[in-house]
Amino acid sequence: MDPVVLSFQDSLLRRSDVSLLDGPCWLNDQVIGFAFEYLAAERSGVLREALAFVSPEVTQFIKCASCPDELALFLAPLGLASRRWVFLAVNDNSDQTAAGGSHWSLLLYHRGANRFAHYDSQNASNSPHARRIAAKLEPFLGAGRPPPRFVEEPCPPQQxxxxxxxxxxxxxxxxxxxxxxxxxxxxxxGHAITPAHITRKRAEWSRLIRSLAQNDRCCSLP
Structure with a gap:
């Protein structure tokens, strides 16, 4: 059995998902999607209406979608044209129909600067995927704007x-x-996100989920 541990807004975490935080494991869509939901709901403060955190599943759909009309219908509820910053988790999986991939990176749209900033902890290896997502999003960021620039930002490297x-x-x-x-x-x-910081954050997010699970109606972790 793989019982549900936590239901938080649109995120559903099972025990196997949460266990990924405890060991030397690659994180899946569910854990990153929960983190984005939590940041949007609890950490954005007065900027809540200015920020959009797009789930990994939606970002993958954006990348792989071939029909502009279908994509427009799908993106309408996100209200991207009114958001100052849009956060997206980029995966290197090119198959829309199956889970997979081996690397994550972060793509951030700055409305004020009119640019996409790509943060990749593995030497910009996800750049083609991030650029594809940026190009797909461009028509939905607001009419009358010049095409956004795409910038590879300095990023702390994973070890x-x-x-x-x-x-x-x-x-x-x-x-x-x-x-x-x-x-x-x-x-x-600068230099704030180190391997030691990453290790601490794994433990912090695991403790947070356990704390939230105690107040959730689903099964809590042992």
Whole structure:
């Protein structure tokens, strides 16, 4: 059995999902999707209406969609044209019909700067996927705007093959906090996200889920 541990807004976490945070494991869509939901609901503060955190599943659909009309219908509820910043988790899986992939990175749209910023902890290896998503999103960011620039941002490098998902979560969290503190373009603090920081954050997110599970009607973790 793989019981449900936590239901949080649109996210559903099972015991196997949460266990990925405890060991040297690659994070899946469910864990990253929960983190994005939590950041949007609990960490964005007064900027809540200015931010959009797009789930990994939706981002994958954006990348693989071939019908503009279908994509327009799918994206309408997100209201991207009114958001100042849009966070997306990029995966290197090119198959829309099956789960997979081996690397995560973060794509952030800055409306004020009119640019896509790509943060990749593995030397921009996800750049083709991020550029494809940016191109698909461009028509839905608001009429009358010039095409956004695409920029590869400096990013702390991962030191193993499995922490890319945690880098996505930690970079998104740091940028969200920076936007709230500065009120302008979010900036990634230099040298703040280290391998030790990533390890600590794995434990923090695991404890957070356990705490939320105690107040949830689903089964709680042992």
């Amino acid at each position: 193993n093959s499995y922490d890319c998902g945690m880098y996505v979560i930690c970079i998104a969290e740091a940028l969200c906090e920076s936007a709230g503190a500065e009120g302008g373009s979010p900036r990634l603090p």
